[in-house]
Amino acid sequence: MDNMLARTGGRPARRGPRVALASVVVGLSAVATTMAMASGANAGTTLGASAAEKGRYFGTAVAANKLSDTTYVGILNREFNSVTPENEMKWDATEPSQGQFSFTSADRIVNHARANGMQVRGHALAWHSQQPGWAQNLAGGALRQAMLNHVTQVATYYRGKIHSWDVVNEAFADGGTGARRDSNLQRTGDDWIEAAFRAARAADPTAKLCYNDYNTDGQNAKSNAVYAMVQDFKARGVPIDCVGFQSHFNSASPVPADYQANLQRFADLGVDVQITELDIEGSGQTQADNYGRVVRACLAVARCTGITVWGIRDTDSWRASGTPLLFDGNGNKKPAYTATLDALNGGATPPPSTPAPSTPAPSTPPPSGGCSATVALNSWNGGFVATVRVTAGSSGTGGWAVAVTLPGGATVTNTWSARATGTSGAVTFRNVEYNGRLAAGATTEFGFQGTGAGPTAAPTCTAS
Numbered sequence: 398m399d400n401m402l403a404r405t406g407g408r409p410a411r412r413g414p415r416v417a418l419a420s421v422v423v424g425l426s427a428v429a430t431t432m433a434m435a436s437g438a439n440a441g442t443t444l445g446a447s448a449a450e451k452g453r454y455f456g457t458a459v460a461a462n463k464l465s466d467t468t469y470v471g472i473l474n475r476e477f478n479s480v481t482p483e484n485e486m487k488w489d490a491t492e493p494s495q496g497q498f499s500f501t502s503a504d505r506i507v508n509h510a511r512a513n514g515m516q517v518r519g520h521a522l523a524w525h526s527q528q529p530g531w532a533q534n535l536a537g538g539a540l541r542q543a544m545l546n547h548v549t550q551v552a553t554y555y556r557g558k559i560h561s562w563d564v565v566n567e568a569f570a571d572g573g574t575g576a577r578r579d580s581n582l583q584r585t586g587d588d589w590i591e592a593a594f595r596a597a598r599a600a601d602p603t604a605k606l607c608y609n610d611y612n613t614d615g616q617n618a619k620s621n622a623v624y625a626m627v628q629d630f631k632a633r634g635v636p637i638d639c640v641g642f643q644s645h646f647n648s649a650s651p652v653p654a655d656y657q658a659n660l661q662r663f664a665d666l667g668v669d670v671q672i673t674e675l676d677i678e679g680s681g682q683t684q685a686d687n688y689g690r691v692v693r694a695c696l697a698v699a700r701c702t703g704i705t706v707w708g709i710r711d712t713d714s715w716r717a718s719g720t721p722l723l724f725d726g727n728g729n730k731k732p733a734y735t736a737t738l739d740a741l742n743g744g745a746t747p748p749p750s751t752p753a754p755s756t757p758a759p760s761t762p763p764p765s766g767g768c769s770a771t772v773a774l775n776s777w778n779g780g781f782v783a784t785v786r787v788t789a790g791s792s793g794t795g796g797w798a799v800a801v802t803l804p805g806g807a808t809v810t811n812t813w814s815a816r817a818t819g820t821s822g823a824v825t826f827r828n829v830e831y832n833g834r835l836a837a838g839a840t841t842e843f844g845f846q847g848t849g850a851g852p853t854a855a856p857t858c859t860a861s
């Protein structure tokens with residue numbers, strides 16, 4: 398980790414496949430420029446650098462329309478190494494009309510992040526709130542298909558650029574019941590959450606997939622229900638990698654006494670935990686002490702991989718009157734800032750080491766000789782994403798070709814981790830430079846997206 402941090406200028410190196418690594422490389426020259434211009438941007442003197450020394454990220458929610466505010470951007474670039482678009486990736490922003498996607502505002506944030514070596518948390522793919530009007534008016538199968546298409550399209554568009562996605566946001570009810578929140582999505586069936594996670598994994602196998610919620614920060618009926626869901630998902634192989642704890646605190650909803658224990662019990666289920674929307678209303682030393690507690694709790698949990706505050710200056714907050722953030726309206730550091738930085742620079746804890754997400758290993762044994770391929774299909778009305786797993790036989794492969802037959806009317810529009818010959822009918826996908834050579838029994842994945850119906854016949858694989 399030390400080497401990686403040195404190479405990334407104190408920012409946490411991204412784990413994961415080539416696509417992700419390329420983004421860090423792209424970001425490096427810009428990071429160097431930024432850091433040369435910034436004063437005091439050394440490890441231990443900014444939130445991001447200090448968190449990186451502990452193997453974590455420190456992020457903030459960002460609003461695209463503030464990226465022209467020089468004070469705002471100055472603090473953002475100096476202090477943070479992760480961003481979450483505050484509203485720009487929500488359903489109403491990204492698909493204002495059904496099937497018409499709009500990524501302009503979200504792209505401004507993603508491009509700023511990548512140019513400055515920051516990670517991006519995607520927020521949020523499926524949520525009962527901030528739905529476009531057309532989705533609010535849907536129900537049943539039509540809504541389910543629309544939601545899955547939305548998840549697929551947005552996660553595909555940002556494939557390789559997102560560190561973690563809030564796949565499903567706030568799906569459980571408040572109060573003591575532990576029930577699901579009633580919503581149009583919930584009324585499509587209890588399995589809507591796992592369907593969303595499977596679609597997100599198929600669309601972007603490189604992002605960590607999170608469930609995100611509030612009032613789950615301590616042990617209570619709501620967090621117990623989320624815990625049971627995560628436990629069930631892990632047992633059944635539903636792809637989930639992380640749980641986000643929003644951590645919006647004030648006097649009515651203070652930092653719970655069992656905050657750290659609650660993070661730990663989720664981590665013990667085999668997921669990362671992240672503090673995703675931290676803000677604490679108050680002022681002075683009391684507020685500072687609370688920030689210190691939250692940061693120390695994260696550092697004490699090995700799989701607590703990062704902290705995001707929900708805005709930069711108090712005036713940027715959704716709860717501005719509660720002055721809940723680390724910088725005042727003029728951009729000056731508050732006591733809460735100092736307490737946060739001190740906590741990040743405090744006691745040593747082992748950095749988290751978590752594997753990159755991966756799809757479950759195939760249950761079938763590797764074929765003898767040659768290679769085999771299986772297709773996982775995520776379809777909606779008018780389109781599909783296919784994820785193809787290639788498994789080398791007993792001789793391994795120097796290269797491979799997978800032949801797929803598409804039904805009439807279907808067209809391949811996008812391919813990743815393979816090169817396609819043809820776009821309709823019989824289409825052959827060949828390995829790219831880095832994934833052709835497979836040891837005996839080893840696997841690799843590629844994917845393609847298309848319009849029309851996806852393939853139904855089994856693909857054939859030829860090794861070379």
Ligand code: G2I
Nearest residue numbers: 483484520521526527566611643645674707714715
């Ligand atoms: O409510 C705080 C957060 C709770 N967890 C999920 C987060 O996504 C949520 O963020 C807030 C944003 O900070 C607000 O900025 O979500 C709100 C909506 O649920 C956002 O507020 C909206 C206003 O309601 C809209 O009127 C406004 O057009 O912000 C929009 C953009 O400024």
